[in-house]
Amino acid sequence: MSGIKCCVCGWPGLEEDPAPMYDNHDICCCCGTQFGLEVRSVGDIAGVRREWLEEGAPWFYDDDDENDPADDDETTKEPNNWNKSAAEEQIKKAFG
Template sequence: MEMWYCRVCGLDYDVSPWGEDGHTPDYTCCACCGAQFGIDDYNVVTAQLFRATWLTEGAPWFYANLKPSGWQLAAQLPQIPLAYQ
C-alpha cells in the first residue's frame, strides 16, 4: 500500500486527501497538525507558513485523542514531501 504524507507535518495516511488525481482536495483536517487539506497545504508557501506557526505553538495534536503513545515529532518531520519542506 502506498502511503501519503501530510505536506505540513509529515503524518502518514493510507489514502491521499488530495484524491486519486492528486489535485482534488477533500478539505478535511490533518489529525496531527490540523492543516486543512486544499487550504493550508495548497502550495509550498502556505504549507511552510502553517508549519512554522504550528511548531511555534509547540506542535500540538489537532485531535489529541488520536496522538499515538510514544509519538516523536523528530521522526515524523522528515516524512514531509521534499517539495514542501
C-alpha cells in the same frame, strides 16, 4: 494507516493525497492542517509547518468523543509520548 503523508507534518494518515491541487479539504489528524484552507499551494506548506511547531506541535484530533466512530481508527490516535521533539523527528523522517 493509509500511508499518504501530510505535506506539513509527515503523518502518514491522510485519506487523499493533497497534491497537486491542495483543495481536497482533508484535515490531518496530527497537525490539523485543512488542505484548501490553510494550504492552497506548495508555497504555504513551510509557513503552516513553522506555525504549528512554534505552537508546540499539538496533536490536533481529540479522541475524547466516545460517540465518534473515528476514535476506533488508529490513524487518529495520538502516539505515546507525543511532543514537539517527536513532531520534528517525524518531519525529518518524512522529508529528510
